[in-house]
Amino acid sequence: MKWITARRRHPLAGYVVVILALVVFGVGYTxxxxxxxxxxxxxxxxxxxxxxxxxxxxxGKEIFAQSCASCHGKNAxxxxxxxxxxxxxxxxxxxxxxxxxxxGRMPSxxxxxxxxxxxxxxxxxxxxxxxxxxxxxxxxxGPKVPEEDLVPATxxxxxxxxxxxxxxxxxxxxxxxxxxxxxxxxxNSDTEAGMKLYLTNCAHCHSWSGAGGALTDGRWxxxxxxxxxxxxxxxxxxxxxxxxxxxxxTVSAEDKQNIIAYVNDLxxxxxxxxxxxxxxxxxxxxxxxxxxxxxxxxxACAIWITAKQRSHD
Amino acid sequence: MNANEPPKALRGVGNFIxxxxxxxxxxxxxxxxxxxxHWSFMLGEIALYSFIILLLSGVFLTxxxxxxxxxxxxxxxxxxxxxxxxxxxxxSTLHLTFDVxxxxxxxxxxxxxxxxxxxxLVFHMLRVFFTGAFRKPREINWVIGATIFMLxxxxxxxxxxxxxxxxxxxxxxxxxxxxxSLPLVGTYVSMFLFGGEFPGDLIIPRLxxxxxxxxxxxxxxxxxxxxxxxxxxxxxxYPGAKETEKKNIGAxxxxxxxVKAGGFFFFTFAIIAGLAAFVxxxxxxxxxxxxxxxxxxxxxxxxxxxxxxxxxRIFPNWFDVNIAGYAIPTAVLVPxxxxxxxxxxxxxxxxxxxxxxxxxxxxxxxADRPRNAPTRTGLGVAAITFYGVLWLAGSNDILSHTxxxxxxxxxxxxxxxxxxxxxxxxxxxxxxxxxLQRRDRETLEHGYESGTIQQLPSGEFIEVHKESxxxxxxxLQSKKPLPRIDVDATDENGVESPAKRSIMGRLREGLAHWxxxxxxxxxxxxxxxxxHLHHDGFEDAAEEHDxxxxxxTP
Numbered sequence: 001m002k003w004i005t006a007r008r009r010h011p012l013a014g015y016v017v018v019i020l021a022l023v024v025f026g027v028g029y030t031x032x033x034x035x036x037x038x039x040x041x042x043x044x045x046x047x048x049x050x051x052x053x054x055x056x057x058x059x060g061k062e063i064f065a066q067s068c069a070s071c072h073g074k075n076a077x078x079x080x081x082x083x084x085x086x087x088x089x090x091x092x093x094x095x096x097x098x099x100x101x102x103x104g105r106m107p108s109x110x111x112x113x114x115x116x117x118x119x120x121x122x123x124x125x126x127x128x129x130x131x132x133x134x135x136x137x138x139x140x141x142g143p144k145v146p147e148e149d150l151v152p153a154t155x156x157x158x159x160x161x162x163x164x165x166x167x168x169x170x171x172x173x174x175x176x177x178x179x180x181x182x183x184x185x186x187x188n189s190d191t192e193a194g195m196k197l198y199l200t201n202c203a204h205c206h207s208w209s210g211a212g213g214a215l216t217d218g219r220w221x222x223x224x225x226x227x228x229x230x231x232x233x234x235x236x237x238x239x240x241x242x243x244x245x246x247x248x249x250t251v252s253a254e255d256k257q258n259i260i261a262y263v264n265d266l267x268x269x270x271x272x273x274x275x276x277x278x279x280x281x282x283x284x285x286x287x288x289x290x291x292x293x294x295x296x297x298x299x300a301c302a303i304w305i306t307a308k309q310r311s312h313d
Numbered sequence: 314m315n316a317n318e319p320p321k322a323l324r325g326v327g328n329f330i331x332x333x334x335x336x337x338x339x340x341x342x343x344x345x346x347x348x349x350x351h352w353s354f355m356l357g358e359i360a361l362y363s364f365i366i367l368l369l370s371g372v373f374l375t376x377x378x379x380x381x382x383x384x385x386x387x388x389x390x391x392x393x394x395x396x397x398x399x400x401x402x403x404x405s406t407l408h409l410t411f412d413v414x415x416x417x418x419x420x421x422x423x424x425x426x427x428x429x430x431x432x433x434l435v436f437h438m439l440r441v442f443f444t445g446a447f448r449k450p451r452e453i454n455w456v457i458g459a460t461i462f463m464l465x466x467x468x469x470x471x472x473x474x475x476x477x478x479x480x481x482x483x484x485x486x487x488x489x490x491x492x493x494s495l496p497l498v499g500t501y502v503s504m505f506l507f508g509g510e511f512p513g514d515l516i517i518p519r520l521x522x523x524x525x526x527x528x529x530x531x532x533x534x535x536x537x538x539x540x541x542x543x544x545x546x547x548x549x550x551y552p553g554a555k556e557t558e559k560k561n562i563g564a565x566x567x568x569x570x571x572v573k574a575g576g577f578f579f580f581t582f583a584i585i586a587g588l589a590a591f592v593x594x595x596x597x598x599x600x601x602x603x604x605x606x607x608x609x610x611x612x613x614x615x616x617x618x619x620x621x622x623x624x625x626r627i628f629p630n631w632f633d634v635n636i637a638g639y640a641i642p643t644a645v646l647v648p649x650x651x652x653x654x655x656x657x658x659x660x661x662x663x664x665x666x667x668x669x670x671x672x673x674x675x676x677x678x679x680a681d682r683p684r685n686a687p688t689r690t691g692l693g694v695a696a697i698t699f700y701g702v703l704w705l706a707g708s709n710d711i712l713s714h715t716x717x718x719x720x721x722x723x724x725x726x727x728x729x730x731x732x733x734x735x736x737x738x739x740x741x742x743x744x745x746x747x748x749l750q751r752r753d754r755e756t757l758e759h760g761y762e763s764g765t766i767q768q769l770p771s772g773e774f775i776e777v778h779k780e781s782x783x784x785x786x787x788x789l790q791s792k793k794p795l796p797r798i799d800v801d802a803t804d805e806n807g808v809e810s811p812a813k814r815s816i817m818g819r820l821r822e823g824l825a826h827w828x829x830x831x832x833x834x835x836x837x838x839x840x841x842x843x844x845h846l847h848h849d850g851f852e853d854a855a856e857e858h859d860x861x862x863x864x865x866t867p
Contacts, residue, residue: 190396191393191394191395191396191397192396192397192398195394195397195601196604196606196607199479199601199604199606199607199608199609200604200606200607203479203607203608203609203610204608204609204610205610206610207609207610207611207612208479208599208600208601208609208610208611208612209599209611211611212610212714213610213611213710213711213714214610214709214710214711214713214714214720215720216720216721217719217720217721218719218720218721218722220713220714220717221610265393266599269393269599271593271596272410272411272417272593272596272598273417273421273592273593273594273596274421274589274590274591274592274593275591276591276592276593277593277596278592278593280596280599281611281711282480282611282612282613283480283595283612283613283614283615283616284611284613284616284619284708284711285711286424286428286592286594286595286615286616287428287615287616287619288616289588289592290425290428290429290432290588290616291432291616293588294425294428294429294432294584294585294588295359295429295432295433295436297584298359298429298433298580298581298584299352299356299359299436301577301580301581301584302352302355302356302358302359302577302580303352305355305573305576305577305580306350306351306352306354306355306573307352
């Protein structure tokens with residue numbers, strides 16, 4: 001107590017209290033608040049595991065009826081919800097369905113807003129069922145999900161497998177298979193072509209680092225840090241949101257492969273310049289750090305050394 | 314032997330030199346030169362030290378960097394870009410980054426030091442501005458400083474353009490666009506700089522010789538001049554009991570100030586090196602080489618060019634006109650060249666404008682406290698706000714993306730803020746200054762609030778005021794009545810002075826009135842004398858007194 005009494009009138013005491021309070025609230029909040037990951041993981045465990053690879057149209061129909069039809073309509077014809085015209089799904093193709101659902105953008109919570117990437121609400125098996133049901137019911141003339149032996153799907157994640165030792169093994173095997181498939185997919189890709197295509201067609205919106213950027217009219221281009229090869233391929237095929245369609249006539253399958261290899265390079269590239277990469281945002285973040293940390297620390301040093309001098313005068 | 318006497322051998326050499334060059338006399342004078350100690354007087358030193366770091370790290374970079382736009386195919390230890398076509402400049406930068414020991418570190422030191430250099434120049438200029446240290450006799454040194462700031466910005470832009478990575482080329486493209494917006498001569502200027510169409514293959518060698526030779530040499534000369542003038546005119550200082558217009562109080566150059574300044578160099582160096590070691594800056598290997606067909610979201614100039622980017626982004630194209638088939642792109646001309654001119658030349662002419670308005674031609678060696686020059690302080694804060702809004706507008710896409718605000722909304726917000734913000738900032742800053750002046754007068758007259766509460770015999774509680782120290786009284790009394798020209802004086806025959814009748818005379822009179830009208834007078838305030846005066850009545854009387862001071866009889 002004496003220690004506090006002696007110091008509580010110190011000029012910096014107020015700041016110390018505020019900083020402590022912020023730290024307590026910040027740390028407390030991160031522990032207590034349900035994060036998206038945790039919530040999704042709970043949901044995910046409830047889903048039944050099924051890995052026989054068989055397509056179950058009934059399951060797909062059920063998912064469609066429960067999670068899609070309320071906004072897109074029973075016959076996928078689209079309708080008006082609130083102030084927004086929800087688009088029809090006729091002709092968008094299985095690739096679009098797979099892209100929107102596997103990136104967690106659909107089912108959407110708010111039809112008025114652009115949806116961010118989220119942890120998907122369904123397992124890939126369930127999404128496959130949904131896509132099969134969609135193509136069966138509403139026609140398959142739109143772009144299709146690329147075959148798995150052509151474009152590697154999504155990298156497996158640990159929590160898709162049981163948490164026991166067997167699950168660990170199965171996960172490692174799946175991971176190995178995926179890495180092999182990806183290596184063989186990108187083995188003959190051309191870095192220069194990929195870079196040029198990326199910088200000419202993609203970087204306008206998604207930025208040089210794949211960090212995304214602002215678009216007109218309140219929309220934005222999402223970051224590509226987590227996009228899987230299949231999702232990248234499907235996005236180019238279907239042009240979700242404000243993105244233009246790059247079908248196989250515009251950007252050939254081979255060029256798509258080059259772009260995917262380049263994006264993957266960007267995703268995996270370590271930061272050579274130091275552990276703090278500032279989110280690869282670029283010059284704005286650098287200037288911000290230069291002022292808030294660089295010059296502020298130097299001025300703090302100046303205050304310190306002149307204050308020392310003063311007390312000896 | 315006397316303990317204070319140097320050894321004989323040293324004495325001999327010393328006497329030999331001293332007999333010929335009279336070094337002892339010069340050393341005596343200059344080593345004892347006094348430097349006032351306040352942290353805000355160290356800001357210019359940050360600029361000096363980061364400039365030294367820039368020179369040293371820059372020399373290291375020139376040993377490997379090859380400013381050539383010759384087309385080559387990369388074949389080096391950075392696997393990802395193997396087989397990619399690029400310019401020799403970009404390739405040698407990659408080589409410097411990945412194959413030269415310490416190369417990446419030195420590149421990052423150079424870049425961080427550049428950001429810190431310009432930031433410290435701005436910080437230093439603001440200190441000089443707000444304390445009125447640019448006034449006579451220091452106007453020339455202020456103009457030199459403002460020129461250093463301008464050259465540093467241009468130097469930074471050229472350095473940014475050298476590695477020939479994606480943002481380099483985009484920065485040059487904007488530079489070229491601004492040049493082309495010049496009526497009549499724009500295309501010629503562009504062709505002259507680039508030696509043909511954009512980008513050509515000459516621009517990087519040309520920028521290189523400017524960046525490493527011409528501009529640093531001019532900067533070095535200006536910094537030397539800045540320093541010599543400072544040495545000759547002596548430093549300004551804040552008011553105090555002993556600090557006067559005639560006498561400088563502080564630490565002697567040797568040993569106290571030299572040790573402190575030397576130590577401060579290493580602080581500056583440590584922080585720049587720390588940033589360079591831990592925080593990635595300008596990762597050119599991720600950007601990829603420049604090609605005129607490529608462009609990327611989220612690419613900005615370095616921070617000191619941000620205000621230009623911002624003014625280009627928010628200025629509307631409503632005023633673009635065509636004259637006889639020739640376009641006058643005001644949407645580029647005004648924000649690109651107009652705003653740049655305002656930011657660079659505004660500070661240079663300000664000392665002369667202020668002297669003209671106030672008619673104050675006296676030399677000033679004691680710095681103003683910013684509150685005692687409320688209009689100047691208000692103008693300074695307004696200028697910071699104007700610059701700051703433009704600067705923020707330059708990052709509007711990043712702000713929009715990071716904080717999920719619509720991009721269009723940010724543009725409209727900044728368009729309004731750049732006009733309204735400075736006005737509000739001026740009014741608020743000036744009111745705060747005047748409030749502080751009132752409090753100063755209160756403190757001067759009543760002493761300071763001691764925090765001790767006393768109960769009077771009548772039961773009333775009062776806070777005991779204690780007498781301010783002698784030094785505090787001097788600080789508070791340093792507030793002089795604002796200098797004021799008297800253009801409406803009449804001569805002995807009752808005729809107005811000619812200066813008043815001209816348009817400029819009237820303008821000057823109006824400006825002088827605006828510049829000095831709001832000010833709390835300290836006239837007749839005796840230090841530590843007013844314990845028992847009743848507050849409210851006193852305030853009113855003082856307000857009356859102010860008005861009779863400043864409003865002139867017609």
